[in-house]
Amino acid sequence: MLIPVLVGVAFVIFVLLYLTPGDPARIILGTQSTPETVKALRAEMGLDDPFIVQFGRYLFNVFFRGDLGRTYVTKTLVTDEIMSAFPQTLKLAFWSVLLLSAVGIPVGIVSAIKQYSLLDNAVMLLAMIATAMPVFWLGLLLILLFSVHLGWFPSSGFDTPMSMVLPCVAVATPSMAVVVRMTRSSMLEVIRQDYIRTARAKGQKESVIILRHALINALIPIITIIGLQFGVALGGAVLTESVFSIHGLGRLMVDGIKMRDYPLVQGGVLYTAFAFSVVNLFVDILYAYVDPRIKAQYQRAGGTKRTAPSR
Amino acid sequence: MSDPPLLDIQDLVIRYEKRKGAVCAVEGLNLRLERGKTLGFVGETGAGKTTAALGIMRLLPEPPGKIVSGRILFNGENLLDKSEDEMRSIRGGKIAMIFQDPMTSLNPVATIGDQITEMISLHSDLSRRDSIRKASDMLDLVGIRRERAGDYPHQLSGGMKQRVVIAIALACSPELLIADEPTTALDVTIQAQVLDLMKGLKEAFSTSLLMISHDLGIVAEFCDDTAIMYAGRVVEYASTAELFGNPIHPYTRGLFGSIPSITGGKGDLRTIPGLTPDASNLPPGCPFQPRCDIAGPECSKEAPRPTEVKFGHYCLCHLNRGENQP
Structure with a gap:
C-alpha cells in the first residue's frame, strides 16, 4: 500500500504545482532577469518538457535515487532541509502523543466508569472546549500565562525539557480531547458486553475487570485515533511551530510555500504522506497484537496471497 | 430437617427504577x-427469570436495578447483607453462573485457557502452574482437547x-450453579450434548443447579422441582412430576396446551391468547387475569396469594385453592 499511496500523493501535488500560475525560473532569477536568461534556465531545469516527462523524471529521482531535488532559494538538497527539521518535529510529535495518551486514556476510562456523574459531565465539557479551541490561540494563551506572567517556562525554542512543555501541551490538548471521548465511548460499549458480566460472575475485582478485560477490548479505536494523531503530528504542527518559533517541518513548509519553493513543498508533502503511511502501517501491525481476531484475518489474507499464484 | 436449604429465597422484590416510575421485574419471589x-425455572421472555438469577449473584446493573426487599438465604446466610468483598469470593467460588449466549460470554481477546485459569486463581491457592494444569483438566472434562487451551x-x-x-463455571466446584438458558443459543443436536455434559458434571461435582429455561422438555428431563414464573x-x-402430571394454574395449563403433539392432527398451534403484560403497567389484581379463560370477578380486584394446593404444590390463583379442582 505504501508505494501506490506515495505515487498518488506525488501525482496530486505535482499536478497542483504544475497548474499553479507563476514561472519558477522567473522566481529564481528575480525581476531583473531578461527573457533570454529565463528561457535558458527553463531549458536547463527541464521545465519545457511535456508534463509526463517531468513527472516521470521526478518519480524516478524520488524512488530510485532518493533525491527530492534542490530548493530554489538556498540551492540545498530538499532531503537535507527535511532531515534537519525532522528531529524537532519528531520530538514534538513523540512527547505530545505520549502526553495525550498518558492523560487521555485514564481520564476517558474514569469518565466511562462514572458515566453521567458530575465528573463525567465536567470532563465532557472540557473536552468539547479543548476540541473547539484553535491550537495557535491556545499556544498564545499558554505563552501569555506561563511565560509572560508567571515566567515558569520559556516562550520559544525547543531544546531544553522546560522549553518543550508548552508546545507539547498546545499540540496535545485538542487531540487529547478526542482521545478522551473515544476512550469513553469505546469503554462504555465494552463495559456492557456479556464477557464483562462473565468476569464479574467469576468474582474478579472491578479494577482488574476494567483494565484487563474491558480496556484491551476497547483499545482498537483508541489506538487508531492515537496513531492518526501521531501521523498528523509527524507532518509538522504548522501553527504551533510558528507560535513557539520551533524550526520543525511545519515551519519549513510554510517558508517553502511563502517563497514559492516548489521542490521544497513537494518534498515536504511527499515526506508527510510517507510518515503518515508508515505510522498507519505500525498501527495495523499493533492491531494484530491487541486483537487475535484481526491477527487471524491477517494470516488468512497472507495465506491466500501465497496460494493464489500456484493455482 | 435441621440443615437449612442451600438456597432459600424469601419474598424477593426487584425493581428497575426508570424515569417514568419503577418496573417490577420480580415481585414476591419465593423459592x-x-x-x-x-x-427448573420456567417462564416467558420478560418474566423476570434472568433478573432473579442476577439478583442472587448480586450482579444486577445498579442503577437502574434494585433489590427492594426480601432475603436470599444461601446456606442460611443472607446474601443481601454481604459486603462486596464477601460477594466476590462467593461469586465463582460458591455460586457460579452460566450465561445465555456463549457467543458473547467469553472475552474475545483472551485465550480460553487463560479465562479458565483466571477463575481458578481467584478462588484457590494453587500456584500459577497448577492453575493452568487444572484449567486444562477442566477442558478435558468438558470434552475439548487440552491442547486447545x-x-x-x-x-x-x-x-x-x-x-x-x-x-x-465448574472450575472451582461451586455449591450452586445457575444456568441461564444454557442451550437457547445452540442448535438442537448441540443442545442435547451440552445438556448431557451438564447433567454428568453436576452429578460428578455434586452441585445444585438452578436451571432457567423456557423449554419445558429440558425442564422435564432435568429438574427435580419446577417453578413457573x-x-x-x-x-x-411443585415437584416436576407433580407439576407435569397435575398442572393447576391456568397459565401452566396454557403452557402445556401450547406444546404441539407429534401424533396429533395438523391443526393450528394452540396458544395462550394475548401477550406478557408490560411490567411497568401490570393489570390490577392477578397479572394473568386478562389472558385467563377462567378468570372470575375477584381476579381483577385482588392479587392472589400463594396457596399450598397439595403437599409441596403451590399455586398462585384465586380459583384453585385445592378444593376447587376443575
Whole structure:
C-alpha cells in the first residue's frame, strides 16, 4: 500500500504545482532577469518538457535515487532541509502523543466508569472546549500565562525539557480531547458486553475487570485515533511551530510555500504522506497484537496471497 | 430437617427504577433449592427469570436495578447483607453462573485457557502452574482437547464455547450453579450434548443447579422441582412430576396446551391468547387475569396469594385453592 499511496500523493501535488500560475525560473532569477536568461534556465531545469516527462523524471529521482531535488532559494538538497527539521518535529510529535495518551486514556476510562456523574459531565465539557479551541490561540494563551506572567517556562525554542512543555501541551490538548471521548465511548460499549458480566460472575475485582478485560477490548479505536494523531503530528504542527518559533517541518513548509519553493513543498508533502503511511502501517501491525481476531484475518489474507499464484 | 436449604429465597422484590416510575421485574419471589437438587425455572421472555438469577449473584446493573426487599438465604446466610468483598469470593467460588449466549460470554481477546485459569486463581491457592494444569483438566472434562487451551474464542464453535463457559463455571466446584438458558443459543443436536455434559458434571461435582429455561422438555428431563414464573411472580411451584402430571394454574395449563403433539392432527398451534403484560403497567389484581379463560370477578380486584394446593404444590390463583379442582 505504501508505494501506490506515495505515487498518488506525488501525482496530486505535482499536478497542483504544475497548474499553479507563476514561472519558477522567473522566481529564481528575480525581476531583473531578461527573457533570454529565463528561457535558458527553463531549458536547463527541464521545465519545457511535456508534463509526463517531468513527472516521470521526478518519480524516478524520488524512488530510485532518493533525491527530492534542490530548493530554489538556498540551492540545498530538499532531503537535507527535511532531515534537519525532522528531529524537532519528531520530538514534538513523540512527547505530545505520549502526553495525550498518558492523560487521555485514564481520564476517558474514569469518565466511562462514572458515566453521567458530575465528573463525567465536567470532563465532557472540557473536552468539547479543548476540541473547539484553535491550537495557535491556545499556544498564545499558554505563552501569555506561563511565560509572560508567571515566567515558569520559556516562550520559544525547543531544546531544553522546560522549553518543550508548552508546545507539547498546545499540540496535545485538542487531540487529547478526542482521545478522551473515544476512550469513553469505546469503554462504555465494552463495559456492557456479556464477557464483562462473565468476569464479574467469576468474582474478579472491578479494577482488574476494567483494565484487563474491558480496556484491551476497547483499545482498537483508541489506538487508531492515537496513531492518526501521531501521523498528523509527524507532518509538522504548522501553527504551533510558528507560535513557539520551533524550526520543525511545519515551519519549513510554510517558508517553502511563502517563497514559492516548489521542490521544497513537494518534498515536504511527499515526506508527510510517507510518515503518515508508515505510522498507519505500525498501527495495523499493533492491531494484530491487541486483537487475535484481526491477527487471524491477517494470516488468512497472507495465506491466500501465497496460494493464489500456484493455482 | 435441621440443615437449612442451600438456597432459600424469601419474598424477593426487584425493581428497575426508570424515569417514568419503577418496573417490577420480580415481585414476591419465593423459592427453595435443596442441596444436590435441580430446580427448573420456567417462564416467558420478560418474566423476570434472568433478573432473579442476577439478583442472587448480586450482579444486577445498579442503577437502574434494585433489590427492594426480601432475603436470599444461601446456606442460611443472607446474601443481601454481604459486603462486596464477601460477594466476590462467593461469586465463582460458591455460586457460579452460566450465561445465555456463549457467543458473547467469553472475552474475545483472551485465550480460553487463560479465562479458565483466571477463575481458578481467584478462588484457590494453587500456584500459577497448577492453575493452568487444572484449567486444562477442566477442558478435558468438558470434552475439548487440552491442547486447545491456547485458542481464542473466535476459533471455537458455539457448542465448544458453551463447553468452555461450563468449564469456567465448574472450575472451582461451586455449591450452586445457575444456568441461564444454557442451550437457547445452540442448535438442537448441540443442545442435547451440552445438556448431557451438564447433567454428568453436576452429578460428578455434586452441585445444585438452578436451571432457567423456557423449554419445558429440558425442564422435564432435568429438574427435580419446577417453578413457573409469570410477570415476576412464581405462579406455580411443585415437584416436576407433580407439576407435569397435575398442572393447576391456568397459565401452566396454557403452557402445556401450547406444546404441539407429534401424533396429533395438523391443526393450528394452540396458544395462550394475548401477550406478557408490560411490567411497568401490570393489570390490577392477578397479572394473568386478562389472558385467563377462567378468570372470575375477584381476579381483577385482588392479587392472589400463594396457596399450598397439595403437599409441596403451590399455586398462585384465586380459583384453585385445592378444593376447587376443575
